[in-house]
Amino acid sequence: MAAKLTPPVNERDHIQGSSHAPLELVEYGDYQCPHCGAAHPVVKAIVKRFGKNLRFVFRNFPLAEVHQYAEAAAMAAEAAARQGMFWPMHDMIYEQQSRLNVGALLTFAEELDLDMVAFEHDLTNPSVAQKVEADFESGVRSGVNGTPSFFINGLKYNGGYDYDSLAGTLESLISERQHR
């Protein structure tokens, strides 16, 4: 089966790094998934290591029936995005994953100095929910079968998500390019 990122990265995505970067890493993640929590510092280290050679994109894949707060957390990150604060909220949720609940999400928003009236409104805003659903649907179309799932330059990555495996794969793609 194809396992190609569908649709490709576009203007609706949250993108870290340059659009001209030769490497593109996309993660489908669930904010309450412990494996995604474990992958978070790894991704941070990868983003740092590859610098301007990499852009990182996060798409929501909440398994809401298994993880009670996954949906709310995804909504919180998207609500923060409406105030230009997607990545700070994204990081805060993963860094404090063990205390995740609805109250904690409000505390995070306060700590990030968000406009709380707008934030709370967006937590249940159908168009924010639509973004989360669209991310999920793009994930299943792309062949995501669990979280975290990664795509490198548009193709599903089936290796481990420890630092060495990810960095090694990205490294070899860069050297391939250089040798072409």
Next chain:
Amino acid sequence: MLQKNETAPDFQLYATPDQTFALHELRGKNVILAFYPADWSPVCGDQMSLYNEMLKIFRKYNAEVVGISVDGKWCHAAYRQARNLHFTLLADFEPKGEVARKYGVYDEKNGQCERALFVLDGNGIIQWSYLSPVGINPGADGILEALESITQKNNVYGSEVNTAG
């Protein structure tokens, strides 16, 4: 393993401890039959959990997903409850694996179903089938592609009928 354009054999199995389910009850709807080795094993958990999150998407395609394994009806009941599953799990329990055999996806050696997917159209005709390596969650991209092509075919057929009429 049964292939595209073959008629899906009808069957009747327990869906809950006191209710049976027959395939023909879903005539008129697209059906996803997901044979899987066992309740509780980690990969299946992920696979069934994934479909559980997708019920809304399947509904858009007028499709119902049904899981089938050789686990007994009480086992399924406990499993559905533990994982919050909102779709039917069928017990291919007595005679063991009979339905899986009809579809050509029974693993004799391990005494369980293979991990296999069938997508049927509203007439009960197989439109897509896929055998997955037993340890790998096949995801749902293939299912969605199959449902999409059924929907497109129906639309074309529908417009022909309209033109003729």
